[in-house]
Amino acid sequence: MLLVLVLLLLGCTEEKANDGDWNLSPTFNVDNLTLHGTEGKFGVIKVNGESNEPEFPAKQGRLYAVYFLDSLEELNGKKYKMTATHKETGESVKLHEKNIEMEQNAAKFGFDKLGLWKIDVTIDEKPYTSFVVEAK
Template identity: 45%
Template sequence: MDRFLLLIVASLLSGCTESQTKREAEEQSSLFKMNGELLYGEKGKFGIRKLNGENDEPEFPAGKGRHYHIQFLEQSEQLEGKTYYLSALHQETGQKNDLYEVVIENGQSGAKLVFDQSGAWEVQVAVDGEPYAQFTIQAE
C-alpha cells in the first residue's frame, strides 16, 4: 500500500513538474497569435513575421536574408514618426548584430533581416533610443 501511495504521489509531482515546465516555456515563448497570424515578439506590444522565402524553411533561416513585416501593436499612433532600431545578441557567442533602423509609419514597417548563425538570438527593439521590446528567436 505504501508503495502504491508513493507511486501516486510521484506521478502527481511529475505531472505538476511537466505542466509547470510547459507553462514556463509558453511564457518565455516569443510566439503568439494575432488576427489569425503567428507573430514573434511581445504579445500586445510588438510583432514580426516572415514575408518571403521557402515554405519548408524555418521562420528565421540562419545565414539567409528574408523580408519581415514588423508591427508596433501598443500605442502605435504615439510612435508615429519616431525611429526604431533592431539589434540581436547571439545567446551562445555574445555576438551583437545591428539589424535594422528606420522611421515608424502607420505603426508598421518592412525590414530585411539576416541572422548570420544558427542558435538563439535575443532581439532588442528600441524606439528613439529607449528600450521598447525584447524577445528571443531561434535561427536555424
Template identity: 40%
Template sequence: MGNRDRRWIVFLLLMVASLLSGCTESQTKREKEEQPSLFKMNGELLYGEEEKFGIRKLNGENDEPEFPAGKGRHYHIQFLNQPEQIEGKTYYLSALHQETGQQNDLYEAVIENGQSGAKLVFDQPGTWKVQVAVDDEPYAQFTIQAE
C-alpha cells in the same frame, strides 16, 4: 477512522495537490522562458511581445524556418501598443547571440502607420535575443531561434 485521522488525510492530500500545482506552474514558466516569443494575432503567428511588438516573415521557402541562418529575408514589423504615440519615430533592431555573445545591428527605419518592413539576416544558427528601441528608448525584447 476518527475525525483526527480524517483531518490528517485531508491535510496530506492538500499538501500533495499544492506541491503538484507548484511544479506545474514553475515548469510552465520555465518552458515559456525557453520558448521563442511566439503569439497569435488575427489568425497570424507573430514573434515578439504580445500586445506590444510583432514580426513575421514575408518571403522565402515554405519549408524553411521562420529565421533561416545566413539568409536575408523580408519581415513585416508591427508596433501593437498605441502605435499613434510612436508614429514618425525611428526604431532600431539589434540582436545578441545567446551562445557566442555576438551583437548584430539588424535594422533601423521610421515607423509609419504603426508598422514597417525590414530585411533581416541572422548570420549564424542559435538563439538570438532581439532588442527593439524607439528613439533610443528600450521598447521590446524577445528571443528567436535561427536555424
C-alpha cells in the same frame, strides 16, 4: 563570513535569472497571423522565402513585416532600431533601423549563425521590448 555567503547566494540567483532571459519567446496570434515578439506590443513575421523553411533561416536574409501593436503609444515618426545578440558568442549586430511610418513596417534582416538570438527593440534610443528567437 555570513556577508560573503549572502553575496555568493545573490550572485548565483542573478546568474540563474539571466539564463532565463534566453528562453525561446512564445509566438502569439494577431488577425490570423502568428507573430514572434512581445504580445500586445511588437511582433514580426516572415513574408518571403519558402513556406517549409524556418521562420528565421540562418545565413540568409528575409523580409519581415514588423508590427507595432501598442495602440496606447503614439509611435509614428519615431525611429526604431532592432539589434540582436547571439547567445553562444555574445556577438551583437544591428538588424534594422527605420522611422515608424504606421503600425506595420517592413524590415529585411538575417542571422549569420545558428542558435538563439535575443532581439532588442529601441524607440528613439529608449528600450521598448526584447524577445528570443532561434535561427535554424
